[in-house]
Amino acid sequence: MSVTSDTLQIKPEKMDFRAYSISWNLTKRCNLNCDHCYLDADFRGGFRTEELNTNQCKLVIDQIAEVNSNAFLILTGGEPLLRPDIYDLIRYAADKKFMVVLGTNGTLINENNAKKIKEAGAHGVGISIDSMQAVKHNKFRGVSGAWEQSMQAFKVLNEVGVDFLVQMSVSDMNYKEIPDVVAFAEEIGAIAFNLYFLVCTGRGQGNTDISNKAYEEALKMLYEQQMKYKGRLMINSKCAPQYKRVVYENDPDSVYTRTYSGGCPAGTHYSRISPEGNMTPCPFIEESIGNLKTSSFKELWNDSPLMIQLRDRKQLEGKCQTCEFSSMCSGCRARAFAESGNYMAEDPSCDYEPGKHGGKEITLKVEDTLGLEVEFHAQWTPEAKQRLERIPSFARGMVVKGIERFAEERNIALIDETVVKKSREEMIEK
Numbered sequence: 475m476s477v478t479s480d481t482l483q484i485k486p487e488k489m490d491f492r493a494y495s496i497s498w499n500l501t502k503r504c505n506l507n508c509d510h511c512y513l514d515a516d517f518r519g520g521f522r523t524e525e526l527n528t529n530q531c532k533l534v535i536d537q538i539a540e541v542n543s544n545a546f547l548i549l550t551g552g553e554p555l556l557r558p559d560i561y562d563l564i565r566y567a568a569d570k571k572f573m574v575v576l577g578t579n580g581t582l583i584n585e586n587n588a589k590k591i592k593e594a595g596a597h598g599v600g601i602s603i604d605s606m607q608a609v610k611h612n613k614f615r616g617v618s619g620a621w622e623q624s625m626q627a628f629k630v631l632n633e634v635g636v637d638f639l640v641q642m643s644v645s646d647m648n649y650k651e652i653p654d655v656v657a658f659a660e661e662i663g664a665i666a667f668n669l670y671f672l673v674c675t676g677r678g679q680g681n682t683d684i685s686n687k688a689y690e691e692a693l694k695m696l697y698e699q700q701m702k703y704k705g706r707l708m709i710n711s712k713c714a715p716q717y718k719r720v721v722y723e724n725d726p727d728s729v730y731t732r733t734y735s736g737g738c739p740a741g742t743h744y745s746r747i748s749p750e751g752n753m754t755p756c757p758f759i760e761e762s763i764g765n766l767k768t769s770s771f772k773e774l775w776n777d778s779p780l781m782i783q784l785r786d787r788k789q790l791e792g793k794c795q796t797c798e799f800s801s802m803c804s805g806c807r808a809r810a811f812a813e814s815g816n817y818m819a820e821d822p823s824c825d826y827e828p829g830k831h832g833g834k835e836i837t838l839k840v841e842d843t844l845g846l847e848v849e850f851h852a853q854w855t856p857e858a859k860q861r862l863e864r865i866p867s868f869a870r871g872m873v874v875k876g877i878e879r880f881a882e883e884r885n886i887a888l889i890d891e892t893v894v895k896k897s898r899e900e901m902i903e904k
Contacts, residue, residue: 491742491785493541493775494845494868497577497757498747500560501525501552506579506615525749528559530767532566534747537771539570544867548600550577552749555587561594568595573866575600577641581620583627588634598637598665601627606654610647628662639666639708646684649692656699659707666708669696671823673713673758673808686825693720700730713758715803716824722799722836732842732872737804741784743845743868745775755784758808759817784817792820797828801837841879846871852878855890873898 502525526534538545547567554560555578567574576591580601591599601624605611608621615621631638640659642652652669659667671689684692693711697720700709711717715737721730734743741755748754752762753774763778775781783789787804794805805821813822840846848862848871862870880897881889 490845490847491775491781492845492847493538493545493745493771494743494866495546495548495739496538496745496747497548497550499551499749499757500531500549500554500563501557502749503556504552504579505556505581506553506617506620526751526767528562530751531559531563534751534766534771535563535567535570535572537766539572540770541772541775542867543571544870545572546866546868547572547574548577549574550600553579553582555582561587561590564591564594564596568597571863573597575639579615579620580624580627581617582623583630585630585634588630588636592634592636596636598639599631600639600641600668602641602643603655603658604643604645605648605651606658614643614645614647628664632663637665639668640664641668641670643670643672644684644689644692645672646688649684649688649695652692652695653699656703656707656709660703664707666710667699668710668712669714670712671714671806673806673812686823689714689716689823690720690825693717697721697724697730713806713808715806716799716821716826718802719799719826722802723831729842731802731838732844733802733838734844734868735801735838736785736787737800737802738807739845740807741781745781753778755781756808758806759811780817789818790820791816791818793824793826793828794818794820796833797826798831798833798836799826801835841872841875844868844872846875848874850874850878852881853888855888857891858889858894861891861894 538547549560549563549567554576557563560576564574564576574596575598576596577600583599583601603611603621603624604614605621611621612618628638640655642648642655644652656667669692671692672684693714693716696709696711696717703709715733718731718733718737721728736742739756740759744756746754746757746759747766748762751766753764753766753771754760754762761780763780764774766774784807787800790800790804794800794810797803805824807817809823810819810821811817813819845868862873865873877889877894877897880900881893886893
């Protein structure tokens with residue numbers, strides 16, 4: 475069946491609300507003392523009896539699998555390497571066919587545990603670097619020597635053969651360093667660079683977020699880096715759904731507008747689990763929708779009033795309600811609540827005035843939409859389908875549609891590994 479781009483559009487009210495990404499704070503224990511920590515982690519604290527134990531964690535993994543058998547699971551903390559059972563939990567989740575990423579500060583990485591991480595089946599490791607100046611990074615992280623230890627971690631991970639990504643939290647002291655950290659990430663062989671925008675929660679409540687002007691400058695800087703390194707380094711923004719508007723303003727047809735329909739995924743495709751088993755719509759929303767010791771993941775994901783509220787994007791207020799980009803942005807719901815106490819309020823970090831681009835809602839094409847179910851409408855070889863397992867489940871449906879469209883335009887009847895590779899190469903070059 476032939477399709478045109480005019481028919482490939484999806485709006486938030488037609489979304490399938492599936493749990494694709496789960497960020498799990500396994501512990502509050504941490505060996506750093508970061509001022510901006512949303513968890514308010516326990517600096518050099520000992521074992522916390524309220525944390526889910528190994529068996530309880532495995533039960534939660536089983537429950538997540540009932541909702542999504544190929545979930546993208548981020549195991550973090552605190553510092554997750556302070557849990558002796560971390561390798562067992564990685565292995566258990568990986569055996570379930572989850573794509574598991576370990577979020578660590580990197581200071582505890584050594585050859586021995588790097589091998590354990592790899593053998594357990596982790597897809598990769600995320601390490602935060604907030605400045606190329608050791609003094610600035612260490613001050614931000616609250617412990618001297620943290621930068622130097624993280625640098626050593628990158629060397630170890632490369633030697634052992636563990637994929638890793640570099641993460642950076644934006645603040646007044648470092649946002650002008652974004653190009654320097656991106657360049658460093660590519661130089662050391664990172665598979666991706668993620669730029670996180672601070673939401674003032676947890677220990678970060680007393681902090682001052684960057685100004686809206688600096689926020690916009692950082693987004694534009696990130697786009698420049700994305701263009702500079704396309705095809706060489708994956709670059710993403712986190713907790714900044716307005717970035718898709720910045721991309722669109724530079725190139726309406728850019729593949730980098732790809733996102734979940736409805737923008738901010740809090741409660742629609744993303745959730746967080748706390749060390750105690752509390753479930754929230756995202757790491758920066760502290761309100762618990764229930765505890766996984768007494769309720770199932772499926773029950774809380776499907777039926778929580780707060781999750782249902784966040785999914786009704788028709789209830790957005792202020793500028794977010796009338797903005798042309800509501801289908802691909804909708805503002806950060808955590809930031810809206812942190813500033814106003816209202817989850818559906820406008821995002822105060824955005825100075826964009828709706829109407830600049832005509833006032834008509836700008837919707838995503840289906841082939842540019844994350845969170846789609848995988849549907850095959852063409853013939854694929856088993857090997858070509860197997861390659862899809864390397865892609866996070868939240869992107870597979872979108873990737874399949876793109877590959878099948880590539881094949882259809884070239885009258886290719888059978889999609890094999892060569893077709894998949896050529897399709898992906900063309901996408902990268904766009």
